[in-house]
Amino acid sequence: MDNxxxxxxxxxxxxxxxxxxxxxxxxxxxxxxxxxxxxxxxxSLINNKNACK
Numbered sequence: 001m002d003n004x005x006x007x008x009x010x011x012x013x014x015x016x017x018x019x020x021x022x023x024x025x026x027x028x029x030x031x032x033x034x035x036x037x038x039x040x041x042x043x044s045l046i047n048n049k050n051a052c053k
Contacts, residue, residue, distance in 0.1 A: 009015070034042050
């Protein structure tokens with residue numbers, strides 16, 4: 001049995017990280033979507049920006 005069938009490209013993780021880093025540097029202001037039902041705290045999450053710091 002081929003143990004490498006799910007990892008066809010050994011450097012995939014490294015290449016993915018490098019490409020992601022390039023794209024991340026090009027993004028100046030990301031768009032963010034916060035969705036949810038009425039009353040679940042979407043506005044509270046946005047208004048309390050310091051909660052994640």
